[in-house]
Amino acid sequence: xxxxxxxxxxxxxxxxxxxxxxxxxxxxxxxxxxxxxxxxxxxxxxxxxxxxxxxxxxxxxxxxxxxxxxxxxxxxxxxxxxxxxxxxxxxxxxxxxxxxxxxxxxxxxxxxxx
Amino acid sequence: xxxxxxxxxxxxxxxxxxxxxxxxxxxxxxxxxxxxxxxxxxxxxxxxxxxxxxxxxxxxxxxxxxxxxxxxxxxxxxxxxxxxxxxxxxxxxxxxxxxxxxxxxxxxxx
Numbered sequence: 001x002x003x004x005x006x007x008x009x010x011x012x013x014x015x016x017x018x019x020x021x022x023x024x025x026x027x028x029x030x031x032x033x034x035x036x037x038x039x040x041x042x043x044x045x046x047x048x049x050x051x052x053x054x055x056x057x058x059x060x061x062x063x064x065x066x067x068x069x070x071x072x073x074x075x076x077x078x079x080x081x082x083x084x085x086x087x088x089x090x091x092x093x094x095x096x097x098x099x100x101x102x103x104x105x106x107x108x109x110x111x112x113x114x
Numbered sequence: 115x116x117x118x119x120x121x122x123x124x125x126x127x128x129x130x131x132x133x134x135x136x137x138x139x140x141x142x143x144x145x146x147x148x149x150x151x152x153x154x155x156x157x158x159x160x161x162x163x164x165x166x167x168x169x170x171x172x173x174x175x176x177x178x179x180x181x182x183x184x185x186x187x188x189x190x191x192x193x194x195x196x197x198x199x200x201x202x203x204x205x206x207x208x209x210x211x212x213x214x215x216x217x218x219x220x221x222x223x224x
Contacts, residue, residue, distance in 0.1 A: 032210050043120070043216030044158075044203060051210050059211070090157070092212070100146035100207045102160035 002027035006091045006106030013113055019078040021109050023091030031093040033074040034103065035066055038088040050074060086113045118206050120215035127194050128223050134190045135218040137204030141185035149178050149189055150203040158203055194222040
């Protein structure tokens with residue numbers, strides 16, 4: 001069966017510090033991978049998605065970047081965090097071979113920038 | 115960016131009440147409509163995946179309908195229970211992107 005791991009679960013970082021959140025998927029190959037953010041009082045905003053190694057699409061210009069160094073690894077990064085980067089970050093995957101089936105989510109990372 | 119909208123933003127109902135909320139999406143280039151349930155401190159989990167106009171899905175006390183021509187879906191909860199309290203998200207995938215609505219936060223009061 002497929003599983004998705006995301007870490008860390010919580011993170012408190014000072015303004016201006018770097019960020020690295022990691023997500024890995026097991027039990028599947030060539031998944032579509034996604035990073036979402038839920039800001040306070042808002043829904044899920046799609047930040048990045050990837051259909052393959054090294055292929056990243058950005059949905060919203062921002063202080064963040066994403067990379068996919070391996071087929072089942074997706075990393076969300078920032079060189080210098082802003083207060084507005086605080087929020088709940090979710091990684092997700094979907095199987096592109098099965099049409100428009102559902103996305104499966106990791107446990108999320110609660111990021112607080114102070 | 116696909117505009118998927120949900121209403122209401124939040125809802126408080128008494129235990130035993132039935133309730134429903136709406137997801138609207140662009141009807142052009144429609145592929146599928148997903149409903150997810152997101153409980154606090156957990157990950158969103160899919161409730162329904164709907165693809166055909168007129169689709170109706172049911173899981174226990176929860177059901178959903180789909181109108182692709184007019185671009186909306188309804189989620190119904192019959193006889194709400196406190197454990198139904200969660201945020202309910204809809205998403206309309208297009209291409210390789212999953213765009214979510216802002217969600218409806220449901221609180222069921224015992």
